[in-house]
């Protein structure tokens with residue numbers, strides 16, 4: 001990635017000529033998402049590209065052997081000053097003192113430098129910008145990453161082109177621990193580069209979960225080691241496959257930015273593409289007593305189905321270090337099951353009557369037992385709860401149906417399950433105008449329930465389904481619309497002022513553009529280069 005960025009710059013350099021420095025900072029500090037507590041003083045310090053350094057604090061439990069931080073220091077130096085060497089020596093510093101260093105101090109004995117982020121990762125930090133050395137303190141590397149982003153957002157350019165920062169103090173921690181973006185690589189394949197760019201932009205917005213809806217009816221791009229035919233026959237083509245190497249690149253790129261990668265393998269519905277490479281996995285549909293040529297959901301009555309799922313998810317649990325796997329479970333179409341005489345017979349034997357939700361329940365329960373045996377947790381779409389599947393108490397339910405989602409939040413939490421909210425944040429729906437305001441206005445805890453229930457809402461997801469999205473339009477459709485969700489999930493509940501948000505978001509969007517994220521404009525205007 002670093003190489004690609006460099007190559008891009010060299011090309012731009014040739015186009016622009018070396019005399020045009022590419023400025024990277026804004027004209028005023030614009031924090032997004034707004035931290036928990038910020039105090040900016042009127043005292044300015046200046047920084048120069050050549051002498052300013054981000055280093056490990058003397059008392060930090062992490063040192064130069066922490067690759068995650070070393071990489072972050074290098075990245076953020078570039079984000080602050082841009083990619084070009086523009087000599088600062090012609091600039092007139094208007095008497096402010098110079099800030100020489102940012103010391104990053106990890107205070108916990110275990111910095112978690114080599115770990116993967118998870119649901120309990122500590123992202124809190126404290127940032128004190130005073131002459132002569134700014135100090136960023138965090139218990140773990142995850143907080144340091146968030147604090148570096150904040151520091152980079154505080155630096156701006158004065159009217160003479162000098163990089164400056166107000167002396168300041170920031171104390172910060174997220175309101176919700178789960179702050180996700182859903183991408184869909186089945187309806188359209190997304191090249192690796194698009195996914196990595198999405199992770200970059202997520203870090204700029206302090207989002208921390210990539211919900212990777214990797215396969216669906218339309219294509220199966222995941223290259224399985226145990227079942228290579230799944231992608232060989234189920235992907236759009238050989239060029240539309242994620243190899244094990246691709247997957248590990250995504251996971252590591254995400255880890256270095258404090259982002260979890262939660263894979264979703266949605267069953268028993270949404271599985272048409274699975275059937276191409278795995279014989280007898282799907283239910284054959286019937287017309288009367290005749291088999292048709294079409295197939296329905298996963299066939300829940302065969303032992304081979306569970307043998308397959310067991311091997312498949314064992315592999316998935318090893319490939320993804322993440323503690324949770326998303327099992328889908330949404331929109332199961334019962335018609336095909338109903339048409340199949342063997343399924344009918346199976347239902348009768350088990351006294352399920354005509355209630356196909358019981359059959360779905362039977363399937364999901366067996367699947368959950370399989371996942372549990374791999375020591376992973378699981379997330380399911382709301383129908384699994386709605387259909388009365390018996391769930392383990394540590395199940396996470398993702399609420400996606402837009403109508404009555406507040407009632408659903410109340411019901412799911414009343415039953416004691418943790419919830420991720422996606423319903424009001426389906427970013428694949430687009431409308432004229434500033435729809436980010438609608439996403440911004442959502443209050444996730446605005447439902448009838450006790451404090452105990454509210455505590456079960458662990459966060460939310462901005463979902464960008466892929467029917468009308470591929471590499472050409474994913475980035476501008478996602479940003480800065482997902483930024484609105486990011487602030488709602490990170491910042492304190494009372495951060496809701498739309499005018500203030502507009503000013504900060506417009507600048508944040510320009511900052512993303514300067515960092516090579518093709519984020520769309522909020523409204524009329526322009527970006528300072």
Ligand SMILES: *[C@@H]1O[C@H](CO)[C@@H](O)[C@H](O)[C@H]1NC(C)=O
Nearest residue numbers: 029040041042043044165166
């Ligand atoms: C930062 O410092 C400048 C110079 O004193 C001051 O004009 C500005 O208001 C300060 N910014 C904030 C947000 O306080």
Ligand SMILES: *[C@@H]1O[C@H](CO)[C@@H](O)[C@H](O)[C@H]1NC(C)=O
Nearest residue numbers: 057058059060103105133135
């Ligand atoms: C580092 O720790 C020592 C011993 O606890 C303390 O005296 C010193 O002030 C600390 N330095 C910094 C920069 O925090």
Ligand SMILES: *[C@@H]1O[C@H](CO)[C@@H](O)[C@H](O)[C@H]1NC(C)=O
Nearest residue numbers: 112115116118119120121323
């Ligand atoms: C999260 O990661 C930390 C550091 O690796 C680990 O100590 C902790 O047990 C993990 N928590 C869970 C719930 O897996």
Ligand SMILES: *[C@@H]1O[C@H](CO)[C@@H](O)[C@H](O)[C@H]1NC(C)=O
Nearest residue numbers: 300301302303304305306307
């Ligand atoms: C499926 O497995 C069950 C339990 O292991 C066994 O009793 C049953 O005979 C098997 N069915 C078939 C068709 O093999």
